[in-house]
Amino acid sequence: MFWPVTWSLMNGLWTTFxxxxxxxxxxxxxxxxxxxxxxxxxxxxxWLIDILVWIVRGTPLMLQLIIIFYxxxxxxxxxxxxxxxxxxxTATVVAFSINYACYFSVIFRGGIEGVPVGQxxxxxxxxxxxxxxxxxxxxxxxxxxxxxPMSNEVITLVKDTSLARIIAAYELTFAGYSFMKSDGLTWxxxxxxxxxxxxxxxLTVLFNLIERKLDYFR
Amino acid sequence: xxxxxxxxxxxxxxxxxxxxxxxxxLEEGNALAIIGSSGSGKTTLxxxxxxxxxxxxxxxxxxxxxLFDASRPSKEWEKDLRTKRLHFGMVFxxxxxxxxxxxxxxxxxxxxxxxxxxxxxxxxxxxxxxEIKEHGKALLAQMGLSDRMDHYPHQLSxxxxxxxxxxxxxxxxxxxxxxxxxxxxxxxxxxxxxxxxIRGLADQxxxxxxxxxxxxxxxxVADQIIFMxxxxxxxxxxxxxxxxxxxxxxxxxxxxxxxxx
Numbered sequence: 001m002f003w004p005v006t007w008s009l010m011n012g013l014w015t016t017f018x019x020x021x022x023x024x025x026x027x028x029x030x031x032x033x034x035x036x037x038x039x040x041x042x043x044x045x046x047w048l049i050d051i052l053v054w055i056v057r058g059t060p061l062m063l064q065l066i067i068i069f070y071x072x073x074x075x076x077x078x079x080x081x082x083x084x085x086x087x088x089x090t091a092t093v094v095a096f097s098i099n100y101a102c103y104f105s106v107i108f109r110g111g112i113e114g115v116p117v118g119q120x121x122x123x124x125x126x127x128x129x130x131x132x133x134x135x136x137x138x139x140x141x142x143x144x145x146x147x148x149p150m151s152n153e154v155i156t157l158v159k160d161t162s163l164a165r166i167i168a169a170y171e172l173t174f175a176g177y178s179f180m181k182s183d184g185l186t187w188x189x190x191x192x193x194x195x196x197x198x199x200x201x202x203l204t205v206l207f208n209l210i211e212r213k214l215d216y217f218r
Numbered sequence: 219x220x221x222x223x224x225x226x227x228x229x230x231x232x233x234x235x236x237x238x239x240x241x242x243x244l245e246e247g248n249a250l251a252i253i254g255s256s257g258s259g260k261t262t263l264x265x266x267x268x269x270x271x272x273x274x275x276x277x278x279x280x281x282x283x284x285l286f287d288a289s290r291p292s293k294e295w296e297k298d299l300r301t302k303r304l305h306f307g308m309v310f311x312x313x314x315x316x317x318x319x320x321x322x323x324x325x326x327x328x329x330x331x332x333x334x335x336x337x338x339x340x341x342x343x344x345x346x347x348x349e350i351k352e353h354g355k356a357l358l359a360q361m362g363l364s365d366r367m368d369h370y371p372h373q374l375s376x377x378x379x380x381x382x383x384x385x386x387x388x389x390x391x392x393x394x395x396x397x398x399x400x401x402x403x404x405x406x407x408x409x410x411x412x413x414x415x416i417r418g419l420a421d422q423x424x425x426x427x428x429x430x431x432x433x434x435x436x437x438x439v440a441d442q443i444i445f446m447x448x449x450x451x452x453x454x455x456x457x458x459x460x461x462x463x464x465x466x467x468x469x470x471x472x473x474x475x476x477x478x479x
Binding site for chain 1: 268269270300301303304306307308310312314315316317318327328331332370371372386387390
């Protein structure tokens with residue numbers, strides 16, 4: 001049974017990885033944009049963003065996933081996600097990207113606000129544009145500040161991918177669980193845990209690497 | 219003609235008037251020191267000149283060009299704010315060096331970014347960047363930091379950091395160099411090296427405005443002194459005269475308190 005289970009878990013891991021990676025690809029830039037907008041001097045924009053972040057952080061990710069996956073079909077009369085596995089993964093990535101972007105936005109805002117005002121002013125008196133100040137001065141200092149809280153969120157994301165099981169996406173936890181259901185085996189559940197631990201272990205090493213890379217300045 | 223003419227500058231934060239009817243002029247090649255107790259509006263005045271704060275009233279004219287006129291619609295003077303700022307250099311009390319760049323990169327960054335706007339940038343990129351780098355190195359050498367060019371700010375002492383900041387402000391060749399209490403954040407034994415550099419700039423006839431608490435230094439280096447209190451200029455005149463023989467009662471009180479330590 002070992003090899004069939006391993007093979008099946010590898011399949012599940014691939015789906016888990018896809019959800020994880022795609023969510024990061026979309027949620028990181030989206031989170032940055034939301035974070036910047038949340039500091040907008042234009043009050044209506046700020047309120048709109050505050051409300052969005054409140055709703056997204058204030059309701060369960062599982063609920064959001066169910067609404068995004070089933071909602072369009074029930075409201076429009078036809079499913080906007082294409083049938084089968086790929087549609088389920090797409091819906092999951094959409095729900096996760098919105099959810100994680102909101103969490104990221106708060107971390108990014110904290111990171112940007114943590115950069116001393118004097119840095120921006122030094123850029124201003126040197127005739128830099130707002131864009132130049134952001135990309136050449138603020139951004140890297142912000143990244144350095146957000147690495148530790150971001151590592152928390154990213155690790156949580158790995159485990160949150162298991163929520164995709166609720167819309168029957170065949171991810172890692174689903175894969176391990178199915179052996180218990182069909183064959184009454186419990187050891188694949190522990191084996192599944194090892195997969196998650198390895199995944200998170202690699203991420204931890206990566207984050208330590210990034211922290212060390214950014215250690216050259218203070 | 220004066221290189222800088224400031225007329226009736228006022229700054230209001232709500233109902234608080236931080237600056238009131240501040241007027242002075244500065245000749246090219248002269249150094250002006252601004253003294254006064256904390257909260258007297260010295261720093262706000264410098265920040266208004268650099269447009270880090272927008273004055274509520276008054277005009278600022280540099281080399282005959284009106285950079286700011288509060289009586290004109292704001293759209294008019296807000297445009298080209300970036301280029302207008304380049305008339306002034308600014309050295310901050312807390313240095314504000316960019317921590318992720320080396321000393322040399324701190325000095326050359328702004329110049330490199332500005333060079334990108336030149337029409338011949340694409341064609342002569344390598345040569346332009348090389349010139350900027352040489353210029354930066356020369357400035358750091360002038361500050362006595364030839365052996366510290368590739369150090370990051372956190373690897374430098376406070377005095378060295380402030381000298382890098384001065385080189386950075388000089389890199390864009392401003393008409394007027396402003397110092398906002400350049401030695402206030404330094405340990406006493408480090409102030410000397412920074413004051414020496416500023417003295418050197420004065421000897422080279424750099425036009426400067428220096429907000430400072432170092433009275434002896436102001437007397438020696440500055441041509442003119444302005445004493446501010448409560449957001450107004452109480453007394454202004456020849457540096458030695460203001461320090462040695464102040465006319466106003468408030469100036470006398472302030473200076474006595476200072477010499478008594």
